[in-house]
Amino acid sequence: MSLIRLSGVTKTFAPPSKDAPPVTAVDDVDLTVEAGEVCGIIGYSGAGKSTVLRLVNALESPTSGAVEIDGRDITRLRERELRQLRGDIGMIFQQFNLFESRTVAGNVAYPLEIAGRSRADISARVSELLQFVGLADKARSYPEQLSGGQKQRVGIARALATEPRILLADEATSALDPDTTQEVLALLRRVNRELGVTILVITHEMDVIRSLADRVIVMENGRIIEAGEVFDVLSAPRHAATKRFVASIIEDVPAGEQLRTLRERHPGRIVTFTVRDGDVTQADVFGALAAHDVRFELIHGGINDIRGRVFGHLTLALTGDPEAVSRAIAAASAFAPLIEEDPRG
Structure with missing residues (x-):
């Protein structure tokens, strides 16, 4: 009761x-x-x-x-x-x-x-x-x-x-x-x-x-x-x-003006993936990107501890051979969808 x-x-x-x-x-x-x-x-x-x-x-x-x-x-x-x-x-x-x-x-x-x-x-x-x-x-x-x-x-x-x-x-x-x-x-x-x-x-x-x-x-x-x-x-x-x-406490997926600013500051393709307790780990995604000889830089977001469970959005700038970057995104997407937003909107 x-x-x-x-x-x-x-x-x-x-x-x-x-x-x-x-x-x-x-x-x-x-x-x-x-x-x-x-x-x-x-x-x-x-x-x-x-x-x-x-x-x-x-x-x-x-x-x-x-x-x-x-x-x-x-x-x-x-x-x-x-x-x-x-x-x-x-x-x-x-x-x-x-x-x-x-x-x-x-x-x-x-x-x-x-x-x-x-x-x-x-x-x-x-x-x-x-x-x-x-x-x-x-x-x-x-x-x-x-x-x-x-x-x-x-x-x-x-x-x-x-x-x-x-x-x-x-x-x-x-x-x-x-x-x-x-x-x-x-x-x-x-x-x-x-x-x-x-x-x-x-x-x-x-x-x-x-x-x-x-x-x-x-x-x-x-x-x-x-x-x-x-x-x-x-x-x-x-x-x-x-x-x-x-x-107010968790960084969201960048879009609009925020995304345009990130594109101005960072070369390459900008993608975001979500870490949700039990679904995917950063190591899985980072390992898939590194295996394709692609450089990546964390430019936005973070991981939050919510009563002992983790959640967050991580936005990366990927640089390297364009075809290698595409293959890396496809491989990493097997672990978590990598969102690539339209900078216009």
Whole structure:
């Protein structure tokens, strides 16, 4: 059974003015998240991803459809039952949402205090969590004394305080620099791997999806337009919006002006082939080219590691006797299609 399930969920908000139509933020969405996985929802501003998160956390009620957590339709729960449910769901935020008047330890302790835990239990749990997130030496510090990455670590520790089964991450790395982002993503991977917490992360950064998620859901205008395993979606995106996201982290096959520029800079014939985990290796293609006494130079593209699997496009400039180059391309094409684009377009 899925831990999180949305079935035919639509969320419509009242119009911003009396002359405007209602706003449909989520439109007939079906979505499942399995226990123990990391699922990423990506989309541009206004795609509906934040509303989905608020529906899962029962901070919003759907206009229609069902939202289930561990098989229970939360749209039918009473307020007391919803409060209990939220204790099983942790939340981390883009802007950290820490209490500036509380120490690091005090911030982590807060949800435990609300839950009525004893002082001894709170002290032990806070110590355990600060050790886990690498902030044991910052227990008495205040948020203003911390870096952005440290603040987010406090936010993660606080979200884990009540031992939730689900962690919701709302643009959790958007306010961080690239190096700190990778540190926080590594911590979230530990949360999932070592603690078994199911994570639903929303973001507009495809690199976050590549680094953290097992599965990705792409949203646009309130609808899911593409979904699948991260490697499958990144290596073969179908929808135009997905392709734009993927292009932000993976070099595509050169075309148009980019291809014309490469032709001006590099003599010979320019070809591109794709490396996809389990399909072809660079050595196969390079070996076939070298066997025909053809020189080749890598001029564009690269190989990407996607959760331990490789994918990428490599563009080469081939020089040598024209007939030898043609034979080399034919031989290499037995391993992978070599695309030779029309420079006009």
